[in-house]
Amino acid sequence: MGLPMKIRATNKDGVTEIKVLMNHVMETGLRKDASGQLVPALFITEVTAKLNDKVVMQAQWGQAVARNPYLAFKVKGGKSGDKVSISWKDSSGDTRTDEATVS
Amino acid sequence: MDRREFLHLLGIASVAGMQLPLSVARAEQAAEELYDAAAFGNVSLLHLTDSHAQLRPIYFREPSVNLGVGSMAGRPPHIVGEAFLKQFGIAPNTRLSHAFTYLDFERAAPIYGKVGGFAHIATLIKRLRATRPGALLLDGGDSWQGSGSALWSKGQDMVDAQKLLGVDLMTLHWESTLGADRVKEVADKDFAGRIEIIAQNIKTADFGDPVFKPYVMRTVNGVKVAIIGQAMPYTPIAHPRYFVPDWTFGIQEDNMQKTVDAARAEGAQAVVLLSHNGMDVDLKMASRVRGIDAILGGHTHDGVPTPSVVDNAGGKTIVMNGGSAGKFIGVLDLDVKGGRVADYRYRLLPVFANLLPADAEMEALIARTRTPYESKLGEKLAVSEGLLYRRGNFNGSFDQIILDALMAEKDAEISFSPGFRWGTTVLPGEPITMENLLDQTAITYPYVTVTQMSGSQIKDILEDVCDNLFNADPYHQQGGDMVRVGGMSYSCDPTAKIGSRIGDMSLNGNRIEAGKTYKVAGWAPVSEAARDAGGEPIWELVARHLRTKKTIAAPELNLPRLKNVDGNPGITG
C-alpha cells in the first residue's frame, strides 16, 4: 500500500511537466540501526508513469535513489484536466498508484 | 562625538608617548573628508553586511593571513598588511591603514578608537541619505547572529535595529540558524511592508518552489533598479541541516542567469546583486553570469576599498566586499543613462565611532534592548595580557583561549574550534567580559563534544575543512577559515589538493598514528545526534576556565607550518 505520493502536473506551451514526491524509506540494506544490526533492504524497484492511461515512461531503480524519492520529467502534449498516474513497486512486492490532474 | 571621551583617549595616547594624530578640530575635518564625499550619478546604494549583531562599537583586527590559491593567489581580497596598502594606495600609519589592515593594531586601536556601532552607523546613514535622495540601504545578511543579546532575543534586537536604521532589503546566512520558522516569522510580521528578504537560491525541498522573492524592482529617481538576493549557498552544509529541513540552497548559477534575464526583461536599467556568496565565489560568478552591473558582497568579511572589475560575455561586472562587524558602510553611486549604467563611484567607509556622534534614537533602542542582558554581559571573567582576536586563515589568539580551555576542562589531548570569521577584538590589559566571550561563541548549536577519534579521522577532518578554504575552484569554497587546532601540530600546503594538504601531524613530539585513537574536544557539531547528546554551551566552559585563571597571558598560537606560500601577499613576510 505505502503512503500517498505528492504529484504536481502543469501544462505550459504544450508540454506537461510532472513532479512527483513518493513516500518510501528506500533502505539500501547497508545501513546499521542503533543496535548495530543491518536494516534489511527495502526500496522501490520499478516506476511507471501514465498520461491519460498511456504509459509514457518506465523506470527501474536501485538502492541509491534517495529516501522519499523525487522525480521530475516532461511529456509532449497533455492539457489542463488530463489525468496523470504514477505507480511504483518495491523490493518486497508492495505497490502503490496515485493520480493527479494536469493544471 | 563625545568630546570628553575622545580627549580622554587622546590623553591616554600621549601618556603612552605616542604621536598625537589629531586635534579635535582636525578630527572633525577628518570626519568631513571621510564621510562627505560628493554624491555622484542618480542611483545610490548603501551597503551594510556581516554586522554579526554588533550593536555597540567594537575593535576588530583585520587578518594577517588571508591566502588566495590558484587563480586567486595575490588578487584582492587575498592581500594583507603592507602589500594591501600598496595595492590600494593607502598611506601607512594613517586612520585608513588602521581601518583596512592589522598593521600596528595594538598601538593604533587606542588612538583611533572603536569602530561600528549601530548608533554611529545610523548617523552616517542619515548623513549619506541627505546627499543621496532615494538611496537604498541593503543588508547583506549575518545581521541576527554574533552577540549574546542577539542569541537570547532570537535576533529581535537586530530586527528592531534594522527597522530603525531603515534597511530596505536583506539576504540571509546565519539568520537561518535561528530556524526557518523564526526567519519566516520575522519576514511575515516584523518586516512586513518594511524590509524585504530576497534570495534567488532558497527553494523548498519538495518541489523546488521559491521561498523568498528572487529579486525586487525599485524605482530610484526615475530609474528602474533590480536588486537580486543571493543567500549563503552552503548554509545547510556549514550549519546543522535541522534548522532548515524544508529549504535547499546552492549557488544556482543557472537560476541566477534566469533571474537577471527576467529582471532585464521587466525593464531593469541597473541590476545589482546583494550577495552572501563570499568574494571568491562572487568573482567567479561575475565572470560567468551576464547582465549584473554590480555585486555588493559579504560573507568572507573582506574590507576591500576598490571594486574588482570582472569581464564576462555580457560586459563588465564590478565586485565589492564590505567587511564585517559594522566596521564599514559601502557607498555605491551609479550614473544610469540611456537605460544602462554609464559610470560609478564606490567608497567603503570605515565607521569610526569617535568621528560620528551617536544617533540618539538608535542609542536609546540599543540601551532598551540590552537592559535584560546587561548584568550578564558585563561580567568580567579575566584580564587579558595580550591582544585577543580571531580573524585570519589559522588560529587567532581568542581561538587559542577557547582551544586551551577545551583541552584543560575536558582533559583532552587535542581540541578543535570552528574557523568562524566573526568575533571582536580585545585590547591588552582589558577585561575579558562575558560579552566578549559571546562575541566569539554565540550560536544556536554551541554544544561541547568529546570524541575518541582515530588519527585517520583527524586527518580526514582537517583535509575536508582545508578544502572548503583552499579549493582552487571558488565554487567549492564555503567561506570559513581553517578549523582551529589545539594540542596537535601539523603542516599545511594550501596549494595541494584534498588529501595532500595536511602533513606532519604530531602530538607532543610523537607522530599521530592513523589507527590510534585520540581524545578530541570540540564544539559546534552539525549532527542531530550531537545536539541530542546535550553537551554544555561552549561559553559556559570557557567562562569557567577564565574565572579560575583570572589573568590570561598572551596565548601562544598553535599555527601549522605552511608550505608553498613564499611570496604570497596573503601572508606577512
Add this chain to the structure above:
Amino acid sequence: MNPGHQATRRGFLRLTGLLGLATSALALAPRLALAAWNKSAFETKGLADVYKTLGVVSPVASGDVQINASDIAENGAVVPVEAISKIPNTTQISFLIEKNPTTLTAQFDLGPDMLPEISTRVKMAETSNVIALVKADGKFYTASKEIKVTLGGCGG
C-alpha cells in the same frame, strides 16, 4: 563521509576485476523485459562491469548530454541530479554513481512523447563522479560530473 567506503584505487580495480569475472556470463544474456527488475545490473559495483552487464559497448562522452548538479552536495543522502539529452531518438537515460557500493542507480525508459530530461535525487556514500548514460538509436553516450560530499561545519 564514511571512511569505510574509501576504497583505494587499486582495491577498487581489484574488486571490479573479480566482479567482472563473476558477471561476464550474464552480459551475454538478453536484456530482460522492462517489467522485471535487472537485479544483476543493480547489484554490480564499478562502471566497467555495469556497462558489461547492461550490454553497453564503448560509450562516448558527449557534449550533447548534460548532467546538472551542485558542485557540493548539501546532504549526501539527498543529492539532486538532472540529466538532459540533446541526442535525437533518445530512448533511455540512466544515472550511475561511480563510487557507490552499487553503481547503477536509476534507469529510465522513455516513451515517444517524453522529452529527454529527467530529474531525481540520489544517495552518495562519498565524493564521486555521477554519470548520465544516454541510449539513442542503440548507441550509448555519457556525461559525467564530480559531486563532492563533505563533512560539513565550520562555515564562516
